[in-house]
Amino acid sequence: MTPAARLSAAIEVIEAIDTQRVPAAKALKEWGTAHRFAGSGDRAGISGLVWDVLRRRASSAWIMDDDTSRARLLGMLKAERRMDVDTIAALCDGSGFAPEPLSDSERSALASRTVADAPAHIAGDYPEWLDGQLADVFGDDRVAEATAMASRAPLDLRVNTLKAKRDKVLGSLRHLGATETPWSPLGLRIDLGADARNPGIHAEEDFIKGGIEVQDEGSQLAALLSGAKPGEQVIDLCAGAGGKTLALAAMMQGKGRLIATDADKRQLAPIHERLSRAGIHNADIRTPKGPDDTLSDIHNSADLVLIDAPCTGTGTWRRNPDAKWRMRPGALEVRIKDQAEVLDRAVALVKPGGRIAYVTCSVLPQENRDQIRAFTARQPEFSVVPPEQVMSVLWDKAEDFAAATYQSPEGVLMTPRRTGTDGFFVSVMTRKKA
Structure with missing residues (x-):
C-alpha cells in the first residue's frame, strides 16, 4: 500500500470506531481481517495513524475546526507528524486509493490554525471533565504534561537478574536498537517510530530463556521503590498478570x-507460565x-x-489513547472505592514495623494523594515514609530522580514529561512497631 492509501484506510477505521462505538483495537483487527492483502508493514502503519489520531483527537479537530474522521486525521498530520500543508496535499491528491484533494477550507485551516488559543483540555488532548483534577496536580503545566502523555511510548524491558545481566542482554539486543533506561538499573529501552512495528521480543532467546520481561520503566521503579528484600515475607495483593x-x-x-x-x-x-520461565521458586500463587x-x-x-x-x-494514556476518551466520572468513583477497600484489607496482613507500598498507574490526585490522606486518617498507626527516603534505593541516581519527579508528603509521582516513564504514583507507609 502507498502512504496515501494508508491514510484512506486509517480514515475508514476511525469512521468505524466512531459509528460502531467499538474499541480501536477491535476496529483495527476487523479491518485487517477484511483486507488480507495488506502486509504487516501496512497494518502497522495504519495502526500508527489511528492511534496517533486518538492521541490527538481534540487538538486535531480544533486545528481543522471540524470533528469528522477525515478532519481529525488531517489535523493529526500537522499536530503530531509535523507535516506542512504541501506535504499533506501531496498525499491527498485523489489518485488511486488516496484521500480526496484538500478543500480550500482545509488548506486554510492547516496553514493558519493552531492550539495556541485553545482551552487547556483541547490543547492537552484530554476529556474536559478531567481539567480540574489535572490542574490540581499539575497547575499551569497540565497542557505540557498531558501532551507528553499523548506521545507514543517506547518499548521497555526489565532484565531478570535471577537469570541474566543487563550488560550481556544489552549486547544481544543491539540489533533492535536497545539502550539502557535512564533510571532503572534493570531496564532496557527500544524507541519506536510512528509507523514502527513492535519488535518480536517474545521470539528473542533472552525472552524465551526468562532473561527479560516487557515492563515499563515506571513500573520497574515502582517495584524497586517498595524496597523488597531477600528473606522477607512479601504479599502482592493485586498481582494481575x-x-x-x-x-x-x-x-x-x-x-x-x-x-x-x-x-x-x-x-x-x-x-504461572511467567514465573516458570523466570526461574522463580519461592512464589505462592x-x-x-x-x-x-x-x-x-x-x-x-x-x-x-x-x-x-x-x-x-x-498514567498509561500513551499506550492506551482509546481509553482516555471512553473514561467516565463514574469509573473514577468506582476505582476510588476499590482502592480504599484494598488498602484497608492490607492492614490485617502487615506486621508491626512492616510496610505497605501503594502504587497506581494514575496521575489523578483522588487516586493518589487524597487516597493516602484518607487511609492514614482511618489507620493512624500507619505513617508515610518521606519520599527522599523511599527514593534512596536508587543509589547514585536518587538525587536526579527526585528532581525529576513530583513529590508530596504522600508520595512520589512519575510522568512521561518529567521522567520519560508512564505516569506512576508510589507511596510507602510503615506500621508503628508494637
Whole structure:
C-alpha cells in the first residue's frame, strides 16, 4: 500500500470506531481481517495513524475546526507528524486509493490554525471533565504534561537478574536498537517510530530463556521503590498478570516468602507460565476459589504488602489513547472505592514495623494523594515514609530522580514529561512497631 492509501484506510477505521462505538483495537483487527492483502508493514502503519489520531483527537479537530474522521486525521498530520500543508496535499491528491484533494477550507485551516488559543483540555488532548483534577496536580503545566502523555511510548524491558545481566542482554539486543533506561538499573529501552512495528521480543532467546520481561520503566521503579528484600515475607495483593510479582521475586533473590493473589482470578492466568520461565521458586500463587479470604492464614506477619491498585490508568494514556476518551466520572468513583477497600484489607496482613507500598498507574490526585490522606486518617498507626527516603534505593541516581519527579508528603509521582516513564504514583507507609 502507498502512504496515501494508508491514510484512506486509517480514515475508514476511525469512521468505524466512531459509528460502531467499538474499541480501536477491535476496529483495527476487523479491518485487517477484511483486507488480507495488506502486509504487516501496512497494518502497522495504519495502526500508527489511528492511534496517533486518538492521541490527538481534540487538538486535531480544533486545528481543522471540524470533528469528522477525515478532519481529525488531517489535523493529526500537522499536530503530531509535523507535516506542512504541501506535504499533506501531496498525499491527498485523489489518485488511486488516496484521500480526496484538500478543500480550500482545509488548506486554510492547516496553514493558519493552531492550539495556541485553545482551552487547556483541547490543547492537552484530554476529556474536559478531567481539567480540574489535572490542574490540581499539575497547575499551569497540565497542557505540557498531558501532551507528553499523548506521545507514543517506547518499548521497555526489565532484565531478570535471577537469570541474566543487563550488560550481556544489552549486547544481544543491539540489533533492535536497545539502550539502557535512564533510571532503572534493570531496564532496557527500544524507541519506536510512528509507523514502527513492535519488535518480536517474545521470539528473542533472552525472552524465551526468562532473561527479560516487557515492563515499563515506571513500573520497574515502582517495584524497586517498595524496597523488597531477600528473606522477607512479601504479599502482592493485586498481582494481575504478575509483572511486579516477577520484579519483587528478583529483588528477593529467591529468598523469603512471596505470595501473589488478585481478586479477579482471570487476571492471574498468565502468571504461572511467567514465573516458570523466570526461574522463580519461592512464589505462592493464591487463586480465589470462593467467598473465603485467600489470605486468611496471614495475621499481621507480612514485612511488605504491595498494592498495585486498580485505577483509571490515566498514567498509561500513551499506550492506551482509546481509553482516555471512553473514561467516565463514574469509573473514577468506582476505582476510588476499590482502592480504599484494598488498602484497608492490607492492614490485617502487615506486621508491626512492616510496610505497605501503594502504587497506581494514575496521575489523578483522588487516586493518589487524597487516597493516602484518607487511609492514614482511618489507620493512624500507619505513617508515610518521606519520599527522599523511599527514593534512596536508587543509589547514585536518587538525587536526579527526585528532581525529576513530583513529590508530596504522600508520595512520589512519575510522568512521561518529567521522567520519560508512564505516569506512576508510589507511596510507602510503615506500621508503628508494637
